[in-house]
């Protein structure tokens with residue numbers, strides 16, 4: 001029996017409903033979904049699939065399909081799980097982190113003439129919205145130890161036009177937020193945490209993503225946990241904005257006070273300077289379910305990544321030309337999304353490009369996440385002078401081209417981890433021997 005809340009138009013008890021879901025998934029569809037999520041081949045697989053199909057067919061006669069596929073109880077459950085995990089009340093499950101950022105940028109009324117400080121090294125998603133509205137991106141240089149935004153350089157680059165600072169917790173290693181929050185408070189600037197890599201990271205006793213005015217986590221497939229490939233959690237510390245963020249996710253719909261003869265109202269979202277119009281970043285029930293399941297395992301996942309990072313860091317202590325990933329301490333707890341491997345070119349007898357080539361030859365996958373943002377063509381074509389920017393980010397230039405790359409951490413066997421550590425140590429030894 002459908003519940004009244006399963007109807008698109010919830011009119012209470014009714015004889016003739018108007019279902020929310022047009023066409024549901026049938027048993028044959030479901031079977032294809034199982035096949036997709038659990039892929040395989042060979043006789044054993046075919047037999048198991050055939051057996052599952054027999055049961056799924058039976059199940060379809062006695063089960064009820066979901067009455068809602070978008071923005072309902074599963075999305076709410078995922079948000080509740082996030083709230084409990086993060087210690088906030090404002091988690092809003094959106095299509096991806098990029099749309100979470102967009103809500104924050106719109107709250108700030110970011111437009112041409114405004115400045116936003118972003119780190120020189122991050123994923124393009126951090127800067128996409130400012131670039132798209134013609135706001136001026138100011139690239140902060142990075143801290144050579146973490147490759148995160150350097151608060152001291154941020155301080156130098158603040159102007160009266162600076163509206164936002166966007167610290168990015170690269171690889172899940174927390175940015176030093178205290179000085180950034182202090183600067184922001186002093187100059188009345190909003191802080192948006194790009195916490196795409198950092199779900200579960202801690203900074204001085206607080207969860208990352210609960211410190212800035214806004215934050216967004218990514219649940220894209222490549223991150224530590226996912227909601228079937230895409231998803232993001234947005235949070236806010238702006239008093240009273242949590243409920244508005246929910247409306248900002250779905251076209252500004254307000255069911256609490258409908259207009260005359262209609263079911264809801266559409267109200268603008270209050271912003272810092274002026275209200276703004278909401279777009280649509282709604283997520284699905286199946287994504288909600290997927291996210292809740294993974295949140296429950298997040299601490300285990302971080303622990304496993306941490307174990308791998310500890311192993312690598314301990315191995316790399318054998319050669320002082322290698323600067324291993326910092327493992328954190330009581331105050332700084334990373335999520336170990338990426339393993340930051342750095343070398344000292346003077347001691348290694350060559351720079352990271354040489355090491356990268358050697359690792360590639362040994363079959364070790366390593367990719368520096370990410371390059372200098374200002375090197376993309378879109379930045380040049382929007383009128384920025386790339387070389388002039390590079391001069392304001394000397395540490396970024398040095399670390400990206402000469403010193404760092406990232407190693408994989410998750411889903412590797414002990415043998416693979418050992419092989420990778422051996423390969424790094426051997427390669428650096430070869431470089432030191434001039435080979």
Ligand SMILES: *Cc1c(COP(=O)(O)O)cnc(C)c1O
Nearest residue numbers: 096097098123125196218219220
């Ligand atoms: C993945 C990523 C994003 C964007 O996340 P989406 O959920 O794909 O929008 C933003 N910033 C960084 C640093 C990322 O790695």
